[in-house]
Amino acid sequence: MLLKRELELKTLQEDFIKPVSSFLFIFGRKQVGKTTFLQDYTKDKSTLFLSCIEVLPHLLFESFQKQITQKYEQATTNIETFGDFLLWLTHLSFTKKTVIIFDDFHTLCKIQKACLEEFYKQWNNHLKQKNIQIIFSSSIDSHTKEEAIVYQNASKRIVLEAFGYEAIKTILPEISKEDQLKLFALFGTHFNSIKHYNTSKSFEQNVSDILRQHQHAIVQQGWYLLKSEFAETATYASILYAIANGNNKIGEIAQTLGVKSSYLTRYLQKLNEMMLIKKRVPMNEDFAYSKFGRYTLEDNFLRFWFKCVYVNLALYEQNSMSKFVDTVLQTLYTELLPQTFQTHMYEMIVRNFETFFGYQPIQVGSWWNNKDQPIDVVAFNDSVVTFIQLQYQASSNSKQIYEELKQKSEAFQTVLNKQFALFSCH
Amino acid sequence: MSIKIVIKDKNLMVKEHKVVERYYECVIDYGDWIFIEESQKNVKFETENEDLLLLFSSDDTIVLKSLLKRLKENPNENIPAQFSDMGLINQLSTKLEFVKNDLFDEEYFIKDIDKLNSLLNGKSQEKVTASVLNKSVKFQYEKQETLEVENETFEVYKEGDFTIYLRT
Numbered sequence: 001m002l003l004k005r006e007l008e009l010k011t012l013q014e015d016f017i018k019p020v021s022s023f024l025f026i027f028g029r030k031q032v033g034k035t036t037f038l039q040d041y042t043k044d045k046s047t048l049f050l051s052c053i054e055v056l057p058h059l060l061f062e063s064f065q066k067q068i069t070q071k072y073e074q075a076t077t078n079i080e081t082f083g084d085f086l087l088w089l090t091h092l093s094f095t096k097k098t099v100i101i102f103d104d105f106h107t108l109c110k111i112q113k114a115c116l117e118e119f120y121k122q123w124n125n126h127l128k129q130k131n132i133q134i135i136f137s138s139s140i141d142s143h144t145k146e147e148a149i150v151y152q153n154a155s156k157r158i159v160l161e162a163f164g165y166e167a168i169k170t171i172l173p174e175i176s177k178e179d180q181l182k183l184f185a186l187f188g189t190h191f192n193s194i195k196h197y198n199t200s201k202s203f204e205q206n207v208s209d210i211l212r213q214h215q216h217a218i219v220q221q222g223w224y225l226l227k228s229e230f231a232e233t234a235t236y237a238s239i240l241y242a243i244a245n246g247n248n249k250i251g252e253i254a255q256t257l258g259v260k261s262s263y264l265t266r267y268l269q270k271l272n273e274m275m276l277i278k279k280r281v282p283m284n285e286d287f288a289y290s291k292f293g294r295y296t297l298e299d300n301f302l303r304f305w306f307k308c309v310y311v312n313l314a315l316y317e318q319n320s321m322s323k324f325v326d327t328v329l330q331t332l333y334t335e336l337l338p339q340t341f342q343t344h345m346y347e348m349i350v351r352n353f354e355t356f357f358g359y360q361p362i363q364v365g366s367w368w369n370n371k372d373q374p375i376d377v378v379a380f381n382d383s384v385v386t387f388i389q390l391q392y393q394a395s396s397n398s399k400q401i402y403e404e405l406k407q408k409s410e411a412f413q414t415v416l417n418k419q420f421a422l423f424s425c426h
Numbered sequence: 427m428s429i430k431i432v433i434k435d436k437n438l439m440v441k442e443h444k445v446v447e448r449y450y451e452c453v454i455d456y457g458d459w460i461f462i463e464e465s466q467k468n469v470k471f472e473t474e475n476e477d478l479l480l481l482f483s484s485d486d487t488i489v490l491k492s493l494l495k496r497l498k499e500n501p502n503e504n505i506p507a508q509f510s511d512m513g514l515i516n517q518l519s520t521k522l523e524f525v526k527n528d529l530f531d532e533e534y535f536i537k538d539i540d541k542l543n544s545l546l547n548g549k550s551q552e553k554v555t556a557s558v559l560n561k562s563v564k565f566q567y568e569k570q571e572t573l574e575v576e577n578e579t580f581e582v583y584k585e586g587d588f589t590i591y592l593r594t
Contacts, residue, residue: 169577177578326440345593352575356591393526402588421589423580 005037008158012041015155016097016133023123023134025151027141028160029275029298030225034137037160038101046098052108060111061085068092082108083118090126097131105136116143120150139229142273159275162299163189165344172197179203185340186332188300192217207332208325219316222305229274237310239267240297243277244306246335248294268295276302283365283378292368300340307331338392342376345390345423349377357386357421373408385416390423398422429486430463436518445488453491456499457518460490466524466534471546478522478542496520497539 008026015022028034042049048071050064061079065088069076072092079085089100102108108115127134141159143151151157167189168180175183175197182203187193187210196210211218230236242256250268254261271277278298281290297303308328309316315324346366354360361379368374377388387409389401405420431443436457443452454460462469462480472479476495480488500519522536536542573580573591583590 323439330438330440348576348578355575356573398590419587419589421591423591423593425593 005160008037008160009041011156011158021128021130021132022155024154024156024158026135026137026158026160027275028139030139030229032160032162034160035103038103038135038137042099042101046096048098048100050100050102052102052104054107054111057081057112082112082115083122086119086122086127090122090130094131097133099133099135101135101137103137104139106138106140116147116150140273141275168194172199174199181340181344182332182337185300185336186304190301193301204329207329211325211328212321215316219309219313222309235267236271239264239271240276241306241310243295244297244303248296250293280366282367282369283363292370304336307336341392341425342390346377349388353379359384367412369411371411373411375408375412378412380416383416384419385414386419386421388421388423392425429482429488431488432461434459448485449487451489451491454493454496454520456496456520459521459523461523464525473546493522494539497542500538
């Protein structure tokens, strides 16, 4: 089933129908579905789909030329640089508006330095006179000062997020809400795993079957991501492992790995640029300068992989599958599911705050300070502030939860009227 | 009727029993964590020597052999400080767990013989009935409404400035 990204498709389409040329960027972490999305977008359009692979530049441009000359009559020439290639491209005549896609553009940036600046030069000199829409898709969301001007002049900049919990509801509407949430907590929207779900079997049986029957693919999935993107696989894997295990502060990650915090900064920045982790700061804090940054893994499948597969590779390799399945289910119920419930509820509350609380907040977000007493959601307007606790299975004494939440709220400076709430599961 | 029992032993090995027989016996070792997929409210208890008999409304019976003995053996509060590794103590304690009935169900988890005794003599059974959500003896809540948001259902309970949203 092809899930539609309606909003992003509409954005691209609106840009496409303008009577001028344009270039734009699509960012999204590896395997989020960028290529599939672009294939869907271009299915009824004249398209040049150029996949950037890690190979010597002249070989890559040679293959681009070959692909293009199959469609357009144009003599090939010896091309060494991206600039040469773009110049060659300007000789083509595009009578019908054509989408030119540089898929995995970050790979081209790796093998050909300053390619974006070269593009911008050619764009201003020649390409913008052509009847084209150029799309750069990339798994890395970062740029140098020199490149900043190119990004600023792009007609659009789209960030493709992973499909959320809603996607599971669409793909498997017949299973219970609880099983949908459990499945999402474990595999996220990793379609290669969830497509094997058999609705006539129990959730636990499905997990067991998927892990047993697709063991090799699941193990390889994590390694593929790490090895294809990072030279220092062990370092990045260890950092992701530490974060998956609940070490969210830079100090905690450093302590787990036995290194200095300062050593981690560039690695965390790279993981952030690759959209594999997300840095969060408390509401009202400056993102760049806050001392209270917390790092989380964005993708549920990746979190499952580091929490369950990476650390249990021995069980996998020894084929101790029963033990492995038990470990996965135990981790799911005790850690992954409560975390997923919190995230799901957080997003739902933000989207529907007025329905739940009867007022439109000026600001909503999570809040914490250096006391390690986070408040899951804080929201306020000009008269009321609401403090919300999200707890998958609340302890039986909700009076205690109420008192604790009240006590935590003391650290949040406010003159507004306070109200409190708990979201939990039956 | 089939009843599911999951037993996690002291070495964290998990064994699942799908009980289909009307009368089923299960030997309990120290450190076992027994989970019965049924609300404690729906089960009657009886004892026989050191065994606990769980009598289900469907007339099925499960016998947890030696459970009373194991609960008595559980480490108590008088542990010298140098041995108070709670993780280890928890792992070595025998526990009996049922499906949590609601947010206020405090009887779903039994890890000492006193609690079991109080359940057996019926005192706690009465309290369970009294502690349903809208009549909690600890904290008075009134169920206000049922809220449908994005195809999900929430039961809303409110008392003063505190609101509970239970996703059902």
